[in-house]
Amino acid sequence: MKFLKSLSVQVLIALALGVAVGAAAAAYGGGPATRVVEGVEALGGLWLNALRMTVVPLIFAVLVSGIAQVSDAAATGRLAVRAVVWFLALLLLSAVTSVLLVNGVLAAWPVSEAASAALRAGAQAPAADIATAPDFVAWVKSLAPSNPIKAAAEDAILPVVVFAIFVGFAITRLPGGKGRVLLDVFDALGEAMIVIVRWVLVVAPLGVFALGLGVGLRAGVGAAGVLGQYIIVASMAGLVIAIIGYVLAIAVGRVPVGRWAQATSPVLAAAFATQSSLACLPAMIERSRDELGVPERIANVVLPLAVAVFRFTSxxxxxxxxxxxxxxxxxxPTALQYTGAVFVALAVSVGSVGLPGQVSFIVSVAPICIALGLPIDLLPILLAVEVAPDIFRTLGNVTGDMAVTAILAKDELEPDAAEASQA
Known part of the structure; x- marks a missing residue:
């Protein structure tokens, strides 16, 4: 059937099969079956390392390109500058909301310790504590890496992100087209890393199946409950951000509730079906212009810019x-670690826009985990069940895109109306 051709569906099926086979081997296979499973599981570790090796060069390359793109966009005019300011403010709101919301939800609905222990063992991830967090002075000093290469080698992701941001802005200031040459190099490096990741993801069902064997062997089918909890929590985060977009359009953009619902409903349906903000762009422009009364000159600037550099739910x-x-x-994690993680989350949300969904998940989540001092061994397992949260990602993204467009249209039209009344 057609849906079986989807990589996300294939990976999800592979995870389920791996967990089931691993659990069966633990229950009925005895020592020989366990040794076979552990041998196959090693292939899953190889696949995970193949993903890991691209994270630092990919995040650096896409950040440099993304920051340069935002800088160029901000230089195109007042409307674009104001749009970028709104994007950054809403991305910060998204990050802070998630930290408070998810920690609150998991405090009220804690992850089962028994299932967590089994899942940790299944993923073969270390159970070590977070490394000792630096004090504020040391943390501030660490933001600018004295040796960017050493920082990258040690997975000190926050200094690498800071360095990439400076490089991205500096490139746009180089005279005589020199910046374009460098930007082409980083674009090519990012594209090369994406090609490698795509190669790795071609065998994602096999890699996830191998990792799933270990989960099933040590955790059994009980791991399904933890993964179901993750789906609910991640989807809830995306849904809350979409609701915030609704509230902003109505309260700040002053769009009547009925009119806003009528304008966005076809776009949300397209977002649910395609899970792609880019695929929804024509509908967003049409509905913003025809239903919300947004001038074409505003819709044609803000919405493509939003799709290019803004992911509200990311x-x-x-x-x-x-x-x-x-x-x-x-x-x-400490407050300082959360501060660094929020900063990394904002940066990678800009840099990863336009990447394929599976690539985007790895390149966006892994650096944040590293900034928090967390292992990333569970990420391939979470990637396998990302299908449902990804729907809510897209719903929130298109809602945010249209909300910012409505707000900027109101701000642009009010001075025009005031000038017309004075005339």
């Missing part, structure tokens, strides 16, 4: 995944 859902991992390991 910080929220990515942080939700990382916070869930922290709770699975029973770890408590």
């Amino acid at each position: 910080p929220a859902v990515n942080l939700a995944a990382c916070i869930f991992v922290a709770h699975v390991y029973g770890l408590q």
